Amino acid sequence: RVFTxxxxxxxxxxxxxxxxxELQNCSKLLQDNLYVVLTAANQNGWALQYASKxxxxxxxxx
Numbered sequence: 001r002v003f004t005x006x007x008x009x010x011x012x013x014x015x016x017x018x019x020x021x022e023l024q025n026c027s028k029l030l031q032d033n034l035y036v037v038l039t040a041a042n043q044n045g046w047a048l049q050y051a052s053k054x055x056x057x058x059x060x061x062x
Contacts, residue, residue: 003025004025005025005026005027006022006025006026006027006030007027007029007030009030009033009036012026012030012033012036013035013036013039016036016039016040016043016047017039017043018043019043019044020039020040020041020042020043020044020045020046020047021040021044021046021047021050022040022047023036023037023040023047023050023051024047024050026050028052031050031051031052031055032051032052032054032055034055037051037052037055
């Protein structure tokens with residue numbers, strides 16, 4: 001499989017809903033998007049390793 005960078009939010013959500021680890025193929029901007037990251041983590045908790053550092057260390061929860 002050829003890995004390509006995902007740049008659109010719609011493509012990212014489609015990909016991470018099927019496989020949360022696809023977060024690693026998302027752009028840095030999408031890895032910083034809370035909704036995309038939570039969707040990926042909901043599908044596969046290991047996806048959190050690909051979240052931005054900003055989100056990993058954010059202690060403000062809604």
